[in-house]
Structures are given as C-alpha cells and as structure tokens.
Amino acid sequence: MLKHASYLDSIPPAQGKFKMEKSPYVHNRLRWHSSLMKLTFWSFIFLALIFIFFYRSPSSNPLPQDPSRRSLRTYNWGGPAWEKRVRSSARIRSRDGISVLVTGAAGFVGTHVSTALKRRGDGVLGLDNFNDYYDPSLKRARHALLDRSGVFIVEGDINDSILVRKLFEVVAFTHVMHLAAQAGVRYAMENPSSYVHSNIAGLVSLLEACKSANPQPAIVWASSSSVYGLNSKVPFSEKDRTDQPASLYAATKKAGEEIAHTYNHIYGLSLTALRFFTVYGPWGRPDMAYFFFTRDILKGKTISIFEAANHGTVARDFTYVDDIVKGCLAALDTAEKSTGTGGKKKGPAQFRIYNLGNTSPVPVSDLVSILERLLKVNAKRKVIKLPQNGDVRFTHANISLAQRELGYKPSTDLQTGLKKFVRWYLGYYSGGKKAAG
Numbered sequence: 001m002l003k004h005a006s007y008l009d010s011i012p013p014a015q016g017k018f019k020m021e022k023s024p025y026v027h028n029r030l031r032w033h034s035s036l037m038k039l040t041f042w043s044f045i046f047l048a049l050i051f052i053f054f055y056r057s058p059s060s061n062p063l064p065q066d067p068s069r070r071s072l073r074t075y076n077w078g079g080p081a082w083e084k085r086v087r088s089s090a091r092i093r094s095r096d097g098i099s100v101l102v103t104g105a106a107g108f109v110g111t112h113v114s115t116a117l118k119r120r121g122d123g124v125l126g127l128d129n130f131n132d133y134y135d136p137s138l139k140r141a142r143h144a145l146l147d148r149s150g151v152f153i154v155e156g157d158i159n160d161s162i163l164v165r166k167l168f169e170v171v172a173f174t175h176v177m178h179l180a181a182q183a184g185v186r187y188a189m190e191n192p193s194s195y196v197h198s199n200i201a202g203l204v205s206l207l208e209a210c211k212s213a214n215p216q217p218a219i220v221w222a223s224s225s226s227v228y229g230l231n232s233k234v235p236f237s238e239k240d241r242t243d244q245p246a247s248l249y250a251a252t253k254k255a256g257e258e259i260a261h262t263y264n265h266i267y268g269l270s271l272t273a274l275r276f277f278t279v280y281g282p283w284g285r286p287d288m289a290y291f292f293f294t295r296d297i298l299k300g301k302t303i304s305i306f307e308a309a310n311h312g313t314v315a316r317d318f319t320y321v322d323d324i325v326k327g328c329l330a331a332l333d334t335a336e337k338s339t340g341t342g343g344k345k346k347g348p349a350q351f352r353i354y355n356l357g358n359t360s361p362v363p364v365s366d367l368v369s370i371l372e373r374l375l376k377v378n379a380k381r382k383v384i385k386l387p388q389n390g391d392v393r394f395t396h397a398n399i400s401l402a403q404r405e406l407g408y409k410p411s412t413d414l415q416t417g418l419k420k421f422v423r424w425y426l427g428y429y430s431g432g433k434k435a436a437g
C-alpha cells in the first residue's frame, strides 16, 4: 500500500488526471487505475521477455534463411511400425554379413555404398537429413532408388543425439559408415557454421552414441584429400603433414581425424578414415565442377576454368565412385571390432587412415575437353586466376597403403568414368526431369 501511495504521490499534480482528491470514490478509482497501469506494464514486460526468449532460443524452429541450421527441424520417427522398418532394413541376409548404419545415405557416395552393401546381403539402415545444400529433389530420387533396393532411410540429423541413440537401441549395428557431412570446398566461405555443425558437432554426436552402444560398432568415415592443404610434395602420402589446410572445409575434416583419434584412444572405438580424392560419377553432386560444367556446356553458358599463377595447371586426382565404393567396403570388411563396453575402453583398438584416390591427376582443362567430346558440344571457356577461396592447385594420391592393406585398386580412368556420368546425366535430366539445380 505504501509503495502504491508513494507511486501516486510521485506523479506531479500538474498532470491533472491523477490529481489527488479527497473523495473516497475518486481515491478508489485512482487506486484501480494505478493497478491497471501496473498490470499493463508488467504484462508488456512479460510478453516482451517471452518474445525475446523464443526468438533467440536455439531450440526454436530454424529460420529457413539460416542454412547452417536448416537441418535442425524436427522429424517424425518412433513407434512400433517405424522400429519394425528399421530392424528389417538392418537385418543381415547373408552368411558373415554385417549390419551397417550409413549416415548421409541419400548423398552421392552414401547411395552407392548403401546399394552395394545391400546387394551383397548386408543389413543397411540409412540416416539422412535431406538438407538443401543442393537440389533436394536429387536426394529424393536417390532415396526412391534405395527404397526399391530395400534400404530404409531414417530422416534425421546426426546432431540429434536422442534419435541416434535410439537407432543403436533398436539395432546392434556391427559397423557405421559415416558419410554425412557438409561437403564442398568453396561453400565454406559462404556458410562456415554449417561445416562446424555437420563435420565437427555432428561427428562428436555420432561418436558419443557409438561409444555408449553395446556392442560398440566399428566406424569407417569419409575424410578428404583436402587435408593435405598447401603441401607441394607429391604424391600425397598418409605420412605427410596435414597441418596447413587451405579451407575451413579441410580444417573441419582434419579436426575430424583428431577427434576420431581421441575416441579411439579413450573409448576403444575402432576408427578408419578414408581420404577421398574428388569423387565423381552417376548420381553425383551438382556443386562439383564436372557436374555443373556438364550442365553449363549443354546450356551454352560460359564456364570458368581456374589456372594457377604463371599459367600453372590446376589438376585433380579424379576418382570414380565405383572405385571409392570398393575401398569403403574393403575398409568395413577389414575393420577390427571396437574394444570398449559400457562406454569404457577394454584395450587398444584399431586406428587407420587411407588415401582413396586414382593416382593419375588430370588438369581441369582436360576434364573439360573430355566432356566436350562426350557431349558433342564445344564449351565456352573462360580461363581465370585460381580464386583465393580454398581451392588448392593439385591433388595426387599415393595409394600404396590402401593397396597393401585393403586390396584397393582403382580401375576406372576419367574418360571411362565421365562417359558413365554423362550417360546417367542425359538420362536423368531428359524426359521431363528438371534441370540440375
């Protein structure tokens, strides 16, 4: 009451409306008025706080214009029918088969690896967040393909630890093929946080679930040739330094290798990193040069071919996807079991890193010449200086370690591989299908 009175007293009588009167009626009205004002004031503060909380809260629905968070939307999963589909997809159907959780299953390499595993009778369950880094309709088409092969894809994010843990509760996966990632070298300058989100936080979320699973699975995952960064000694060997990345993408893949080492060391998880060298082929990624060069050559659009200083060649050790798939399956088949149980290490576990390349780098201008011949269209070329956007001048894999330990032997040259890609591209995008996004 005292507070109330003093509040009223502080209002100068000159403002008339609240001038103190002796009448008890007027006095009561004033008290009522003041309470109403206070109520309005505090309600406003309360609503403002609620608004600020929801607007800034990380658990609110992601804003579509913030692509680093586009994969945090909620998905429908769970229930007896869902669990049945998960179990059935992961069921091993051959002697000595393995049961594999493939993350990024609707991605380029993920689709090929999942199909190959399923074909030989392994149990395969896919996990993919279907984000829109590139045309999601291509991911949906791969999804349909996998569906026909009997691979079920759970729609969700590797950062959703509750979902990932649930998958390990429903299925005792023997292996994880971890391919979910934010790929692409140049896009890291546009959307750096998406790389941290998928390649670092997502990896940790997945490894946390793996370490606590019983039994712990063996994990094979995709690192990248980009970890060799600015190295000039060729061919790149697994023994070479990897401490001078040229892009944030490369840095997150390098960080992933160190994180993997930690989980191997502390929890006894069996971990194998595969450093992929510029993988290409049917069902590929529209953000990669061979893919959008094909689209632009067909449209008559000028393509930019990067060139290093002093007319230096920019080259890549382009590797055909079927060769990569063989390398992935060999890595899964030779992976030793993890040694931990109940989240505790019981003994030393396997830790491996392999280059999976083609061992014959091709200049980007030669790649364009091959495409011109296959498409029977001359490209409108513009040679420009290699932009400072994370691209390195060349890559070249030394694959002797993978050859020795995995029996890895790439057998598709760029001409043959691109021919298969172009045949797929023309088939996929003709007949009423949309142009590649």
Ligand SMILES: O=C(O)[C@H]1O[C@H](OP(=O)(O)OP(=O)(O)OC[C@H]2O[C@@H](n3ccc(=O)[nH]c3=O)[C@H](O)[C@@H]2O)[C@H](O)[C@@H](O)[C@@H]1O
Pocket (backbone or CB within 6 Å): 183, 184, 185, 223, 224, 225, 226, 275, 276, 277, 278, 279, 287, 288, 289, 290, 304, 305, 306, 307, 314, 315, 316, 364, 391, 392, 393, 395
């Ligand atoms: O080897 C790898 O680990 C990496 O391979 C590719 O990265 P990148 O080799 O840069 O592949 P593209 O983006 O398809 O570029 C191929 C070549 O074309 C060149 N390029 C690209 C774009 C362009 O407009 N013009 C052009 O000449 C690039 O400099 C590069 O030499 C993938 O995009 C990465 O996700 C992967 O990790």
